[in-house]
Amino acid sequence: MLPDDTNAEAPIRKDDAPPVASRDSDVKAAEAERDESAVVGRTVTIGLPREEVYAFWRDFSNLAGIMENIERIDAIDARRSHWVVKGPGGKTVEWDSVVTDDEPGRLIAWQSVEGSDVKNSGRVEFLDAAPGRGTMVRATIAYDPPGGTIGQWIAKILQREPNLQVRGDLRRLKQFLETGEVTSSASPSGRKNESPTEQAL
Amino acid sequence: MRAVTWQGKHKIEVMDVPDPEIVNPRDAIIKVTSTAICGSDLHLYDGYIPTMRHGDILGHEFMGEVVETGPKSTLEKGQRVVVPFTISCGDCFFCKHDQYSACDNANPATTSDMSETLYGYPMGGAFGYAHLTGGYAGGQAEYVRVPYSDVGPIVIPDGLEDDKVLFLSDILPTGWMAAENAMIEEGDTVAIWGCGPVGLFAVQSALLMGAYRVIAIDHFPQRLELAKRMGAEVLNYKETDILEALWEMTGGIGPDACIDCVGMESHGLGIDNIADTIKAATFLGTDRPAGLRQAIHACRKGGRLSIPGVYGGMADKFPIGALMEKGLTVKSGQTHVQKYTRLLLDLIGEDRIDTTFLISHHGGLEDAPSLYKHWHDDQNEYTKIVLKPGMQGTKAVA
Numbered sequence: 325m326l327p328d329d330t331n332a333e334a335p336i337r338k339d340d341a342p343p344v345a346s347r348d349s350d351v352k353a354a355e356a357e358r359d360e361s362a363v364v365g366r367t368v369t370i371g372l373p374r375e376e377v378y379a380f381w382r383d384f385s386n387l388a389g390i391m392e393n394i395e396r397i398d399a400i401d402a403r404r405s406h407w408v409v410k411g412p413g414g415k416t417v418e419w420d421s422v423v424t425d426d427e428p429g430r431l432i433a434w435q436s437v438e439g440s441d442v443k444n445s446g447r448v449e450f451l452d453a454a455p456g457r458g459t460m461v462r463a464t465i466a467y468d469p470p471g472g473t474i475g476q477w478i479a480k481i482l483q484r485e486p487n488l489q490v491r492g493d494l495r496r497l498k499q500f501l502e503t504g505e506v507t508s509s510a511s512p513s514g515r516k517n518e519s520p521t522e523q524a525l
Numbered sequence: 526m527r528a529v530t531w532q533g534k535h536k537i538e539v540m541d542v543p544d545p546e547i548v549n550p551r552d553a554i555i556k557v558t559s560t561a562i563c564g565s566d567l568h569l570y571d572g573y574i575p576t577m578r579h580g581d582i583l584g585h586e587f588m589g590e591v592v593e594t595g596p597k598s599t600l601e602k603g604q605r606v607v608v609p610f611t612i613s614c615g616d617c618f619f620c621k622h623d624q625y626s627a628c629d630n631a632n633p634a635t636t637s638d639m640s641e642t643l644y645g646y647p648m649g650g651a652f653g654y655a656h657l658t659g660g661y662a663g664g665q666a667e668y669v670r671v672p673y674s675d676v677g678p679i680v681i682p683d684g685l686e687d688d689k690v691l692f693l694s695d696i697l698p699t700g701w702m703a704a705e706n707a708m709i710e711e712g713d714t715v716a717i718w719g720c721g722p723v724g725l726f727a728v729q730s731a732l733l734m735g736a737y738r739v740i741a742i743d744h745f746p747q748r749l750e751l752a753k754r755m756g757a758e759v760l761n762y763k764e765t766d767i768l769e770a771l772w773e774m775t776g777g778i779g780p781d782a783c784i785d786c787v788g789m790e791s792h793g794l795g796i797d798n799i800a801d802t803i804k805a806a807t808f809l810g811t812d813r814p815a816g817l818r819q820a821i822h823a824c825r826k827g828g829r830l831s832i833p834g835v836y837g838g839m840a841d842k843f844p845i846g847a848l849m850e851k852g853l854t855v856k857s858g859q860t861h862v863q864k865y866t867r868l869l870l871d872l873i874g875e876d877r878i879d880t881t882f883l884i885s886h887h888g889g890l891e892d893a894p895s896l897y898k899h900w901h902d903d904q905n906e907y908t909k910i911v912l913k914p915g916m917q918g919t920k921a922v923a
Contacts, residue, residue, distance in 0.1 A: 371618060392634075457618060492634040495647075499630045502616045503673070504597065505549040507633045509650070511662035511670045512542040514530035514580030520543045520662075520670075523633055 342367065344464065356466035357424065357435050357445035363466045364487045368494040370501050371458035374450040375429045380501060381448055381461075382432055384421075390500055391493045397421075405434075409442075417441055443468040461497070465490055527914070528582045528666035529893040534572035535901075537894040542582065545662065545670035550597035553674035555608060559687040560587035560664045562893075562900050562910045563695060564721045565788070565835050569655065570897055573789060574837060576639055576656040583893075585610035585652040586694040587664025588687060591678075599675040606678035608671055609862035610695045612650035612661060615676035625649070626859035631673065632659045643838075649859070664694075665893060667914045679866040682874070689873055691911065692722070692880045698865040699833050700726020700786075706831035706856035707782035709734045716740045716771060716780035716823060717757070718816040720748035722883055722909055723833055724786035728755045729878060731784075740774060742767060742816075745905040751882065771823045779825030787816035788834030814840045821847050832857035883909040889916040 337343070343355045344365030352363050370377055380386050384397040384405045395408040395416055403423040408416050419440035425433035425447070435445035444467035451460040499507045512520040528542045545554055563586050568574050588607040591600045600606065613625040620628050631650030632640070640648040640657045650672075653663015662669065671678060681690050700723045707715055715736045717724050720743035731739050732755070741752035742760045749759040760770050771780060817832065821844050824830055830853050848855070872878040885908040888896050892912070896919065899907045 369618070371616070371621075488638060491638065491641075495634040495637060498617075499614075499634070503551070503614045503630050505551060507614070507630055507650070507659075507672070508548050509633050509636065509659040509661040509672075510548045511545050511582070512526070512528065512666075513578075513582060513662060514528065514532075514538070514540050514542050515578070518580075521546050521548055523635060 342462070355447075355464050357433055357447055358443075358466070360443060360445060360466035360468045362468070363464060364490050365462065365464040366487075366490045366494055367460050367462040368498050369453050369457060369460050370498050372501055374452065374459045377459045377461055377501060378429045378432070378450050382426070382428075390496045390506065392489065392496070404437075407436075419444075461494065463490060463494060526667040527890050528662070529584060529890055529912075530579075531569060531577055531581045531583055532579050535570060535898075537570070537583070537897045539891050539893055542666070545668050547593060547595045548670065549672060550595045551673050551675055552595040553591055553598045553600045553671045553678070554593035555587070555589040555606065555664075555669050555671055555678070556592045557587050557589040557664055557667060557669060557914050558605075559589070559691045560584050560666075560912050560914070561691060561694075561696075562586075562665070562897065562912070564723065565654070566897070567901055568789065568835060568837075570901055574655045574657070576660075578656060578660070581653070581655070581660070582662040582666050583653045584663035584665030585654055586691065586696065587652075587669060588681070588691050588694065589669070592668070594674070597675065600678060600680075605681045605683075607681060607690055607693045607866070608652070608664065608669070609677045609679075609693075609698075609866065610651050610654075611677070611859065611862045612652065612659065612672055613676055613863055614673050615863075619649075620676070620863075623861055623864045625861040625863040626651075627861075636660050651859075665890065665912060667890070677863060679870060681870070685874065687913075688881045688884055688911065690870065690880075692726070692883070693862075693866050693869055693873075695860065695862065696722040697726050697869055697878070697880055698862045699723050699860040700728075701730045701865055701869060702858075702860050703727040703784050703786060703831050703833035704730035704734055704736075706829075706833070706858075707731065707784055708829050708854070708856075709736050709782060711735050712737045713781040714738050714740065714775055715782045715784065716742065716820070717752075717784045717786055718742050718820050719786035719788075719834065720745070720752045720759075721786060721904075724748075724784075725751055725755060725883060726880075727784050727786055727833070728752050728757045732756050733872075733877070740771065740780065747905045748908060751908065754882070767819060768823055775825070779823055779828065781825055782829040782831065783820040783824045784831045785814075785817045785820050785834045789814070789836045789838075814843065818842070818844055821853065824851065824853055826851045828853055830855045833860070835859075884911055884922050886910045886919060886921055887916065888912055888919040890914050892919045895919070 388394050388396045393410045398406045408418050420437045421434050423434045431449050433447040446465045449462040453460045496506050508523045510523050532538045591604045611626045612631040613628040614630040617629040628649040637647035651658040652661050713736050715731045739757040741757040744763045
């Protein structure tokens with residue numbers, strides 16, 4: 325079943341699988357909020373009601389403690405926020421992001437404003453899990469792998485496989501919302517350069 | 526502090542490492558008073574478990590005194606606790622369904638991907654058992670950081686000495702769950718492969734659960750002797766054709782339930798070409814399931830198969846035909862320790878379960894390298910080793 329506002333070029337889905345599981349790259353690409361070329365997505369189940377998970381996410385500043393490479397997200401107004409993302413060598417890359425869709429308890433979509441160094445957009449949907457199991461949180465992140473000089477520098481930021489990044493970030497979100505802390509195995513070892521209070525790989 | 530560290534296959538080194546610190550609000554720090562070397566530590570010692578890193582602190586069976594608590598720990602300084610080897614959050618779907626070893630939150634995000642790739646979904650967390658299960662420092666040390674300390678550790682009442690309760694951390698609940706997974710009914714004959722600590726506790730548990738008879742299989746005379754003392758009939762597979770013996774002893778019906786307490790390093794099979802391919806692809810050795818194969822073959826039609834023995838990768842020539850055609854029920858898994866500790870502590874308190882018979886040797890942390898070697902080489906004589914930080918020298922227990 326296709327939503328009414330689908331444009332005529334949207335690929336037709338042949339089964340009930342979420343688009344990010346498709347083997348057809350066009351189906352995946354059509355999930356981007358804009359025309360970004362790379363799309364990654366993941367779903368995680370969190371044992372809380374949809375409204376609570378939505379409220380946590382809607383205050384973007386909460387995400388900084390959860391998402392590994394986000395240094396901070398400052399709210400500018402109800403729809404706009406300023407993102408500061410960690411880069412290589414202690415440098416940061418920054419952009420403004422605007423919420424383009426907001427359905428309380430159900431969906432948040434956002435995208436970087438025109439002219440940002442990293443063109444990116446995202447959507448997170450909050451779906452009812454099976455009865456008693458809380459909320460399925462489905463995140464879809466789209467971005468343009470950057471080119472040019474600044475692009476090469478930014479490419480280093482995105483060096484980690486974006487799929488891994490999304491998976492890890494959603495796991496941390498689940499840990500924090502379910503247990504009240506982000507799980508860490510930080511502990512001593514016989515390796516000289518490791519701190520007992522920092523999470524090792 | 527001093528800690529027992531893994532430095533590669535068959536290399537154990539006791540060294541100075543930093544003390545652990547509180548990292549998260551639900552943490553506690555435990556000063557270790559007793560910590561055992563587990564049979565599954567031998568899989569690490571032998572280099573069978575991937576994702577070990579040089580310098581990892583070993584040990585997942587430990588107990589001690591609470592010396593520090595995070596603001597959300599429910600423990601109090603000075604309490605004596607036994608710590609389950611499984612780290613579990615208590616809040617996720619799995620923990621709420623008593624499937625603690627499957628905890629969805631205890632394996633940090635950075636280490637979850639490896640087991641997700643291997644098994645489809647990430648494993649839970651565990652102490653001192655490679656980075657597949659989180660890379661948590663283990664208990665063969667003076668101090669340990671215990672995450673989610675409000676869920677795991679069980680407070681031990683005064684008057685029960687360490688040797689009586691230490692095995693609540695792993696092998697006693699593991700033997701108990703092994704028997705529970707065999708779904709024992711009145712009149713059942715239960716056959717148990719492997720008379721290591723888990724096998725011996727499975728013997729004890731199966732009899733407590735009402736098994737009519739228990740038949741225990743091994744080849745170490747000392748271990749068979751312990752099983753006999755627990756009330757089992759014993760078979761030595763070096764002397765006896767096991768399948769023939771089980772047919773005869775059960776009058777051609779077969780054991781109602783079979784328990785594989787051996788695991789991946791079972792004796793008796795080589796590794797073939799396909800296995801090598803898989804090995805290269807997954808960085809895992811191929812499991813050697815000789816005991817498991819025999820258990821499937823021996824089990825009666827419609828019987829139950831319980832697998833507490835540890836496997837990590839792939840098994841060749843798995844007798845799926847016998848499993849299907851006989852309609853066996855299989856239950857397995859890492860132990861949901863937190864589910865059983867209260868019940869088993871009560872049984873120990875009532876003297877209905879004894880665990881001290883198992884311990885053959887005590888030693889200090891500094892003795893760990895030589896004791897690992899003995900544990901590996903002299904399995905007949907060394908039936909269980911308990912390390913006591915601060916103790917000088919090794920002592921055989923009479």
